[in-house]
Amino acid sequence: MRVLEERERVFSVVGQRLPRVDGWAKVSGRAQYTDDLTLPGMLFGKLVRSTHAHARLVSVRLERALKVPGVVAAITGRDVPVRYSVFPVGQDETALAVDRVRYVGEPVAALAAVDPYTAEEAARLVEVEYEPLPARMDLEEALRNPEPRIHDSGPFGNVHRLASLEFGDVEAGFAEADHVREDLFFYGGNTHAPLEPHSALAWWDPGARKLTVWTSHQGPHYLHRGLARALGLEEHQVRVVVPAVGGGFGGKLDIFHHEVCAAKLSMLTGRPVKITLTREEVFYAHRGRHPELLRIRTGVKRDGRIVAMHVEAYLDGGAYCSFGPATLLYAGTQQPVTYRIPHYRFQGVRVFTNKPPCGPKRGHGTPQARCALEVHLDKLSEDLGLDPVELRLRNLTGPNELTVNWLEITSNGLRACIEKVVEASGWRQRRGRLPYGRGLGFACSAYLTGAGGSIYYSDMPHSEVHLRVDRSGGVTVYTMATEIGQGSATAVATIVAEVLGLQPQDISLVTSDTDLTPIDLGSYSSRVTLMVGNAAYEAACRARDLLLDAVAERLQVPRSRLVAQSRRIFDRATPEVGASFAQAAQWAEARFGCLATSGSYRPPQKLGTYKGSGVGPSPAYTFSACVAEVQADPETGEVKVERVWVAHDIGRALNPVLVEGQVEGSVHMALGEALMEEQAFRKELHRGPSWLDYKVPTVYEMPEVITFLVETDEPRAPFSAKEVGQGPLLCVVPAILNAIADALKVRVDEVPATPEKVLKALEEQRKGRTGRVGPTKVPPFSFPPPERVPRPQSWEEAAQPA
Amino acid sequence: MERAVRLKVNGQEHRVLVPPHRTLLEVLREDLGLVGTKHGCELGECGVCTVLVDGEPALSCLVLAHEVEGHEVTTVEGLATDGQLHPVQRAFVESGALQCGYCTPAMVLVTKALLDRVPEPSGEQVREAVAGVFCRCTGYVKILEAVQAAARRLREARA
Amino acid sequence: MLRLPAFQLLRPATVAEATHMLAELGPQAAPLAGGTDLLPKMKRRQLQPRYLVSLRGLRELRGWSGSPEQGLVLRAGCTLAEVAAQPAVRSAYRALAEAVAVCSNPILHRMGTLGGNLCLDTRCTYYDQTEHWRQALGWCMKAPGPRTPEEVPCRVAPGGSRCWAVSAGDGAPALIALGAKVRLVGARGERVLPLEDLYRDDGIRYLDKSPDELVVEVLLPPADGLRSTYRKVRRRGSLDFAALGVAAAVRQDPDGTVTSCRLVLGGVASRPLVLEEVASLLVGQRLEQEVLERVSEAVYRAVHPMDNTDFTVLYRRRTAPVHVRRALEALAS
Numbered sequence A: 001m002r003v004l005e006e007r008e009r010v011f012s013v014v015g016q017r018l019p020r021v022d023g024w025a026k027v028s029g030r031a032q033y034t035d036d037l038t039l040p041g042m043l044f045g046k047l048v049r050s051t052h053a054h055a056r057l058v059s060v061r062l063e064r065a066l067k068v069p070g071v072v073a074a075i076t077g078r079d080v081p082v083r084y085s086v087f088p089v090g091q092d093e094t095a096l097a098v099d100r101v102r103y104v105g106e107p108v109a110a111l112a113a114v115d116p117y118t119a120e121e122a123a124r125l126v127e128v129e130y131e132p133l134p135a136r137m138d139l140e141e142a143l144r145n146p147e148p149r150i151h152d153s154g155p156f157g158n159v160h161r162l163a164s165l166e167f168g169d170v171e172a173g174f175a176e177a178d179h180v181r182e183d184l185f186f187y188g189g190n191t192h193a194p195l196e197p198h199s200a201l202a203w204w205d206p207g208a209r210k211l212t213v214w215t216s217h218q219g220p221h222y223l224h225r226g227l228a229r230a231l232g233l234e235e236h237q238v239r240v241v242v243p244a245v246g247g248g249f250g251g252k253l254d255i256f257h258h259e260v261c262a263a264k265l266s267m268l269t270g271r272p273v274k275i276t277l278t279r280e281e282v283f284y285a286h287r288g289r290h291p292e293l294l295r296i297r298t299g300v301k302r303d304g305r306i307v308a309m310h311v312e313a314y315l316d317g318g319a320y321c322s323f324g325p326a327t328l329l330y331a332g333t334q335q336p337v338t339y340r341i342p343h344y345r346f347q348g349v350r351v352f353t354n355k356p357p358c359g360p361k362r363g364h365g366t367p368q369a370r371c372a373l374e375v376h377l378d379k380l381s382e383d384l385g386l387d388p389v390e391l392r393l394r395n396l397t398g399p400n401e402l403t404v405n406w407l408e409i410t411s412n413g414l415r416a417c418i419e420k421v422v423e424a425s426g427w428r429q430r431r432g433r434l435p436y437g438r439g440l441g442f443a444c445s446a447y448l449t450g451a452g453g454s455i456y457y458s459d460m461p462h463s464e465v466h467l468r469v470d471r472s473g474g475v476t477v478y479t480m481a482t483e484i485g486q487g488s489a490t491a492v493a494t495i496v497a498e499v500l501g502l503q504p505q506d507i508s509l510v511t512s513d514t515d516l517t518p519i520d521l522g523s524y525s526s527r528v529t530l531m532v533g534n535a536a537y538e539a540a541c542r543a544r545d546l547l548l549d550a551v552a553e554r555l556q557v558p559r560s561r562l563v564a565q566s567r568r569i570f571d572r573a574t575p576e577v578g579a580s581f582a583q584a585a586q587w588a589e590a591r592f593g594c595l596a597t598s599g600s601y602r603p604p605q606k607l608g609t610y611k612g613s614g615v616g617p618s619p620a621y622t623f624s625a626c627v628a629e630v631q632a633d634p635e636t637g638e639v640k641v642e643r644v645w646v647a648h649d650i651g652r653a654l655n656p657v658l659v660e661g662q663v664e665g666s667v668h669m670a671l672g673e674a675l676m677e678e679q680a681f682r683k684e685l686h687r688g689p690s691w692l693d694y695k696v697p698t699v700y701e702m703p704e705v706i707t708f709l710v711e712t713d714e715p716r717a718p719f720s721a722k723e724v725g726q727g728p729l730l731c732v733v734p735a736i737l738n739a740i741a742d743a744l745k746v747r748v749d750e751v752p753a754t755p756e757k758v759l760k761a762l763e764e765q766r767k768g769r770t771g772r773v774g775p776t777k778v779p780p781f782s783f784p785p786p787e788r789v790p791r792p793q794s795w796e797e798a799a800q801p802a
Numbered sequence B: 001m002e003r004a005v006r007l008k009v010n011g012q013e014h015r016v017l018v019p020p021h022r023t024l025l026e027v028l029r030e031d032l033g034l035v036g037t038k039h040g041c042e043l044g045e046c047g048v049c050t051v052l053v054d055g056e057p058a059l060s061c062l063v064l065a066h067e068v069e070g071h072e073v074t075t076v077e078g079l080a081t082d083g084q085l086h087p088v089q090r091a092f093v094e095s096g097a098l099q100c101g102y103c104t105p106a107m108v109l110v111t112k113a114l115l116d117r118v119p120e121p122s123g124e125q126v127r128e129a130v131a132g133v134f135c136r137c138t139g140y141v142k143i144l145e146a147v148q149a150a151a152r153r154l155r156e157a158r159a
Numbered sequence C: 001m002l003r004l005p006a007f008q009l010l011r012p013a014t015v016a017e018a019t020h021m022l023a024e025l026g027p028q029a030a031p032l033a034g035g036t037d038l039l040p041k042m043k044r045r046q047l048q049p050r051y052l053v054s055l056r057g058l059r060e061l062r063g064w065s066g067s068p069e070q071g072l073v074l075r076a077g078c079t080l081a082e083v084a085a086q087p088a089v090r091s092a093y094r095a096l097a098e099a100v101a102v103c104s105n106p107i108l109h110r111m112g113t114l115g116g117n118l119c120l121d122t123r124c125t126y127y128d129q130t131e132h133w134r135q136a137l138g139w140c141m142k143a144p145g146p147r148t149p150e151e152v153p154c155r156v157a158p159g160g161s162r163c164w165a166v167s168a169g170d171g172a173p174a175l176i177a178l179g180a181k182v183r184l185v186g187a188r189g190e191r192v193l194p195l196e197d198l199y200r201d202d203g204i205r206y207l208d209k210s211p212d213e214l215v216v217e218v219l220l221p222p223a224d225g226l227r228s229t230y231r232k233v234r235r236r237g238s239l240d241f242a243a244l245g246v247a248a249a250v251r252q253d254p255d256g257t258v259t260s261c262r263l264v265l266g267g268v269a270s271r272p273l274v275l276e277e278v279a280s281l282l283v284g285q286r287l288e289q290e291v292l293e294r295v296s297e298a299v300y301r302a303v304h305p306m307d308n309t310d311f312t313v314l315y316r317r318r319t320a321p322v323h324v325r326r327a328l329e330a331l332a333s
């Protein structure tokens, strides 16, 4: 395989600390984000949003709004009644509510006017009549009150989706255990809060009968399909273009109301329409972290080896499907990737509530269960009198193995990651010897490098790339890889540049335009570097083949001796013999005609065949380990995270600067989730949809971050490069919680672990109770019996007595 | 109500007809086409709309255009000269201090204002300078590095 | 983008002119200083004055005079950054320097003024929200939307007849602890009053002044050995308003005996809460552990926050004594 051959080489751009290719545009203010765009005759759109969490929509009257001079068009749910969803099984949202509203902030009408002031004024004049229904604002409430149902789509009551799987024989596993422990954990919901509010500019060209939507989005392909469906257009009539995106983190992946409405308003008026959300509206757009209650029961041998595990997850999904079916399953998939679990049961339920829909946020569905598990393992190690690190080491998975839930692990650098952070933090010398109030916490995690399955079924590639070399020596790469700040543009340019012997800045990129660029499924599940990267690698190799053939022929040098490096193609044996890249391009064009190549990538087939096995498989997994050091104030409950050591198995860093940046950004986001951020509600209202009330950590809260990049050989990834955008977040949250426990000898089994909760735990302890704050019971719900899935052969063999 | 206002932005005089309720942010972006200045709340909370007024950072979403008449406004578009990035901008690119880039115009401007006043800032001064602008991507680590790198660059250029 | 409602901007050249404009226009007008409090509230339609009287051009409101020995005069138009940098404030009136330093963030410091800080609107988690949010809530007494205050209850204490919005400015508690007075100038003359008398225990009519009166200067008495400090409880190290502010100022004999003491809390009531009785426990005592314990207990009894800021009521009550004690410990050392 090609990749292996490449690995032998010394690289010229891969692994270098080069500036990112979009750096100049962004730092100079020239990068154009969607709201920076204007078109001639453009109208300004505005959504009118529900003031009720749950109500029958009696009427929406537009007359007064339409009378305002300058208002050009206004619509209600009747104008956009088609249901849609990214998930084929979902299809429960409309661009504007039709006969029911299900959360405060759900759009009920939209209008377009000649200027934003008029649009805002007119929006106030839309008259909406509601007939309130009881609102269910959390899991417990929604499960206790099956009527009235928020949706009819789930199996019963307010249950949206269910999962119940068993790998091996969990009861038999528990029977072998020397010790069994059960813990409950609650992970509060939180949201992405990208700095750039969502924005969409739509233009329907009546002549061409074609709709173009420029939008701040991270999955243009799914949006493309969704828009066509919602608007009753053929897919080829829709073009989605993604300008610069000011942060996504999963929050710009769905099909959003403002996108469909801007398009519809443009179709009605024949003029471009732009809708940019306010900060408050971004909180309603949400699709963030599901609030989730977890119950984990683990059986271990005296030496710490896990024999069985049972994970139950209760997800508060908010009012719609969004990515919920995947989120639910993700809660169960990753535990066996870090630890060998011979018998494993996962049961989960996603429940509808009257809040903005939850969806994919960095780490999609996995951080909650990961956090619960890592805290649980800490307690288990205490029960056994084992060092928490040691307990993990006794259960680690290794490279090239199949997990009990049929996930294929290829490269695995977890052990090395653990060694790094344990060593650097002085864990073995310092842990347990710190003064009261100071603590160290440890945790591990794993994440996917790209989802193995697409959201809708197809046997087509997940990523494709076109590459063009022109006679000037210019190279243009066409890719739908969507740059949201994570560095996908630089990753693609680096891969192509490495293959062709150029610099990343030499590569022109045409990105994220459904008319111009071939497919990529989107910037989610950390899939771009590996999948687009492999496609780009293939396209680049094919172009290089053409160039080398032409040069070999012209210069009469054996082709095998030619290399592409330093913007030249030359004879390895006599480097003076060669041609500039541009010269080579001309020879190749003369020889072969137009120099255009392409590459595509399709992930390996999944191995599991059970229902739900489509979620969890990935071509490769990344692994991370973290030690966090905190200083906690026993009188006020305040926790300061002072230092965080993170080691991440990156495979190979295409550009270490960008990789470190992802780790540091993950630490920041994890810090917020662990200690202060919460998408919280009071009665039916969001507690504070603003930067002041939603507590994203500032620069003062940031700890020192010490990052280690662990390199492993990953044959499935281009130049071995695995993901880094999401994985490193996962272990940081539980490491912080474990550090708090070490510092104060109390447990906050809930995030965010606010000073209030820390103080409460201390008070409990002072009163002689267990110093713990956290959930004490699960909601009234019984899971259906699990589907018994046979374990992979390797597990059965391992179980045979020798 | 509407009045012609003379604004000096990036050294250039503009006359714009604006009613008093229009903010500097709106006028920069919507009347002058200077969309390098971003917005993320319009309530004075996120800091990404920061520009320099007479060399000091100000939140353009909370400044009335009428009230900056006679003052010098600098936006991110005014930093690079002759197609050359300002040393602060170069330091940001080279240190990897930007990801999505949405906070970057503001970050670069607060850095410039700081280094114009304090050529050799302490870590605390750097944190204070960037504390007014949120960044959701970088965790600030490389931003803090970039500010120090820019300070070094500027000192070297002066020496 | 959130937009401002339309208004007329008036730009007087003198304080006298400004006060006459305000007197003439009555409650439809508001003074505009740095705008960092007023403009966001207008964007959220919490306030909708039809006229803004800009104080920016008023020379009389700029600068300061005096010294720690004679007493310091800070004029209302000073920005918070200027106040924080003022050498006398830094050396002799620490509580003020510290309070201003932890106000909002460094960019807002350069925009917000001292006058605006002292006249800052009271805050409440049901009030400092967008128009849509408050409409969904059904409004509240302080900002009743299309209804009248009598028609809508307070959401914090629905049975009562008053608003409990909180005085959350950082400047006022510090200045009151330092014994500051303010000079007000109105269309019909001027008056000087102790700063604490500017505030009323009412979330809606929180200032005891007529709409045409401007705060023109803050008068600090001679420092005279006064030692002071300010602590603030907030979730983050920047941006956030005080869920609790503690200003403490003491004078001590050479042997450490307290001769006078002022303790003022922000963020717990509709006005800065002056803890006179608690402070009196310290007079004649040294700042030692046992006294501080008694003070802590007294603080706990004196503080009754409502559930309308960040942090739970219970937490704010539990930790107020800790922060008061720590403020005093800082002064003792």
Ligand SMILES: Cc1cc2nc3c(=O)[nH]c(=O)nc-3n(C[C@H](O)[C@H](O)[C@H](O)COP(=O)(O)OP(=O)(O)OC[C@H]3O[C@@H](n4cnc5c(N)ncnc54)[C@H](O)[C@@H]3O)c2cc1C
Residues within 6 Å of the ligand: A692, B043, B044, B045, C030, C031, C032, C033, C034, C035, C036, C037, C038, C039, C040, C055, C076, C080, C102, C103, C104, C105, C108, C111, C112, C113, C114, C115, C116, C117, C118, C119, C120, C121, C168, C169, C170, C171, C213, C214, C215, C216, C239, C240, C241, C242
């Ligand atoms: C995100 C954010 C965070 C903040 N955090 C804090 C904080 O932590 N602590 C804090 O104290 N403040 C905070 N503030 C509020 C504000 O920035 C400061 O209090 C500032 O000092 C207000 O001054 P200003 O000049 O901007 O007031 P303006 O907004 O101009 O005025 C405020 C009010 O005072 C009136 N007024 C202004 N000047 C006078 C005068 N001379 N006489 C009579 N009335 C006058 C105005 O009419 C208005 O009602 C914050 C603001 C924001 C946007």
Ligand code: SF4
Residues within 6 Å of the ligand: C123, C124, C125, C126, C127, C140, C141, C142, C143, C153, C154, C155, C156, C157, C162, C163, C164, C165, C203, C308
């Ligand atoms: S205290 Fe009551 S009346 Fe006052 S702002 Fe809050 S909810 Fe409204």
Ligand code: FES
Residues within 6 Å of the ligand: B038, B039, B040, B041, B042, B043, B044, B045, B046, B047, B048, B049, B050, B059, B060, B061, B062
């Ligand atoms: S736009 Fe957020 S502070 Fe101005």
Ligand code: FES
Residues within 6 Å of the ligand: A195, A246, A247, A485, B097, B098, B099, B100, B101, B102, B103, B104, B134, B135, B136, B137, B138
């Ligand atoms: S780089 Fe994205 S917000 Fe700072």
